[in-house]
Amino acid sequence: MAKKRLVNLDALIPRDDFLVSATEAIPPADFASSMKVTDLERDSFTYHTLRKPDFQRETANWDPDKVAELVKSFLEGDLIPSVILWRSSHSGNIFVIDGAHRLSALIAWVHDDYGDSHTSTRFFDKNIPDEQKRAAKETRDLISKSVGSFEDLRQASRNPDTADEERVRLARNLSAYALTLQWVRGEHDKAESSFFKINQQATPIDKTELAIIKSRRKPNAVAARALLRAGTGHKYWSAFNPEIQEEIESIAVEVYDLLFKPSLDQSIRNTDLPVAGKGYSADSLKMILELVNYVNNIKDEMWLENSHAAPRRGKAATSTSQLENDVDGAQTLAFMKRVRRAALRIAGNHPSSLALHPAVYFYSATGQFQPSAFLATIRFVLELTQRNRLIEFTKVRSKFEEFLVQYKYFMNQLVRQHGGIPRSIDAILVMFQVILENIATGITDGEIIEAFSGLAVLRPIKVRTAVDYEHKREFTRETKVMIRLQEILDKASLCGICGSRLPLKLSSVDHILRKEDGGLGEPRNAQLTHPYCNSGFKEHLNSLTIAN
Structure with a gap:
């Protein structure tokens, strides 16, 4: 099952240091016991004093359904847990100790900013990922269908005779309902300890x-x-x-x-x-x-x-x-x-x-990105660099990568057996090392797989056959992704020097016959290569030619 998109509400309450509070404390009786939704509007004094601690985790753990449900629950007067606050007597800012997601969901509704509008755009310097935009649109659409936007209810309140009856009812609820507030009393160290204690309970960090x-x-x-x-x-x-x-x-x-x-x-x-x-x-x-x-x-x-x-x-x-x-x-x-x-x-x-092809190294047989494979590959390449083995690797790179493509499901098996980051990184790295050490000797794939069985960390690896797969009448999402990934691998361009797969956006255009040897800059004398193949590896080959 695909994971739901998460709504990024991190921009809506700024972060700040707790700071050392002044010696003069404000009597608890002066603190408000509730907060109305109008206190969250852009020009509200209350909204402009709201802060999250600078160590607060990113407010981006709710999916669109949960954000929409919170807004609807508030408007229907359902019980919503209290928001816990602390006020710095030094800066006057009000810090959210618990309830940042609840408060941010309501602010998002009031501002119509679910991670893609004015405040978020400034906060992320216009660098908003497409996934974040899609999550924002999905949330906005859900809320529009269930209760309407904040502006919709404002207009319904002002024009009840012409507005939808349900919207008028919800708009009038806004005048009666408010968030319940609780306050942490004490200095900044008490507020910080309260934060960690509270946030390690119901939904641990x-x-x-x-x-x-x-x-x-x-x-x-x-x-x-x-x-x-x-x-x-x-x-x-x-x-x-x-x-x-x-x-x-x-x-x-x-x-x-x-x-x-x-x-x-x-x-x-x-x-x-x-x-x-x-x-x-x-x-x-x-x-x-x-x-x-x-x-x-x-x-x-x-x-x-x-x-x-x-x-x-x-x-x-x-x-x-x-x-x-x-x-x-x-x-x-x-x-x-x-x-x-x-x-x-x-x-x-x-x-x-090296311009590694992502489909070869970083995506599993089921088309899922594998963080462990990414990190293992980084380690593998850096070790090759440190040990001056890049030339050796490039000579057999096409065979090495063909093995990875042919037995892509090995990676799935290692991750399933050892777990995610960081436990499966070592296993994948060992697999890479064993393949490289054996591929240049000319032994068969079967013999390489046999070498895996001698290492405890690789023993989960098993060769799968068509008998191991059971398919239903309809194509599953997983099957569709597998087919598309295989299509990418089958149709990938090949490096003109090492012969392995080449991402076009990372390709280098190389003279087949070098300029020094009279080669011209014409199409028939051009080939696409990996940047390293066109520089370090080609220089190595040329040096061997000169030496001979």
């Missing part, structure tokens, strides 16, 4: 999100946030100097475009697949954080509280000292530059790019 929240000023957390949102949204790097901020945002946009453009169509109707799946998904933050940590050799025990995890291999750092908060942005920037280098190695038009 995902472990990755919680880790980032608690380590929100560490460079890996800041880098992951920036990369996932292409440098838009809440700027966790806003305390750095303007030059650092600008460079962080520039790299974030570049890496985001390399990994997540174009947007992923889950039914795979577009041959141009994104390298890293959907930038707007529940797994994206975990995947990007894992990427940042790996290429910078950040082990769990260096940044997680009470972590006793075993060290993992990586690239940049060698120390296991604790990762400190980034006070000036220099380390965040360094982390992001290493991620950019890794991204350019697998995608993009840089001369170092």
Whole structure:
């Protein structure tokens, strides 16, 4: 079953630091006990004081049905849990400790902004993914059909004689119903502890999100946030100097475009697949954080509280000292530059790019993007680079990739057996290594698969036959996606040098007969190649020719 789209309401309540509150506290009796929907209009004093803590998780976990149901429940006077607030006596801002989704859903209705309108467009610097736009439209349509827009009810209230009777009833409910409020009393440390206690109960915060929240000023957390949102949204790097901020945002946009453009169509109707799946998904933050940590050799025990995890291999750092908060942005920037280098190695038009075909490496036999495969591939390619084995890999690349395509379901089996991020990454990496070590020797596919059986981590792998599949009369969504993915693989262009599949958007145009040897810039002397094949590998072949 396909996952429902999630509505991004993150822009509607700004984030801010709690700050250290003043010594003068406001008596509890002065706090309001309820909040009317009119308090959420754009020009309301109350709306302009609302804030979320800067460590609050993204307000993007509700699907269109849930947002629409909340609005309808409010208008019908159904019981809605209290919203818990805390007021900073230092800034005067009112922070949402619990109920950000409830409050944001009502604000979205009042402002007609479900992640795609005025406030959201500014917040995300006009960089709104197609998936987010579709979720917004679906929500707006649902609400329009069930209760009507806020403006519809406003007009019904003003013109009851000509308006729809049901809309008039709902409009009049607005004058009677309000959200119940509860207040946290005390200083900012009490408010912060209340936030974590409350948000670990009914709907616990995902472990990755919680880790980032608690380590929100560490460079890996800041880098992951920036990369996932292409440098838009809440700027966790806003305390750095303007030059650092600008460079962080520039790299974030570049890496985001390399990994997540174009947007992923889950039914795979577009041959141009994104390298890293959907930038707007529940797994994206975990995947990007894992990427940042790996290429910078950040082990769990260096940044997680009470972590006793075993060290993992990586690239940049060698120390296991604790990762400190980034006070000036220099380390965040360094982390992001290493991620950019890794991204350019697998995608993009840089001369170092292998330009890996996404359908070969990152999508399973059922057409689903596999975060574990993406991260394992990054590790595999970086290890090849570190060990100066890219030439060796390119020589057998077409055979290596043909094996991956022929036995694509092996990846599904490994992920099913070992789980998602990070558990199945090592298994997929070992599979890549075993294939590479054996493919150049000329042994058969069967012998390579036999080599898998000698490794415990790969023993879940089993060869499947037509007998293993059971089909109904109608084509399932999964079958349709599989057919489209296979069509992409079958019709992919091939590199003129290594012979493996080539994404056209990443292709380089190469002289078959070199210019130095008299080759002309004419169509019959041109071939499409991977950028690396046209630079590093071709130079290697030419050097061998000269030597001989």
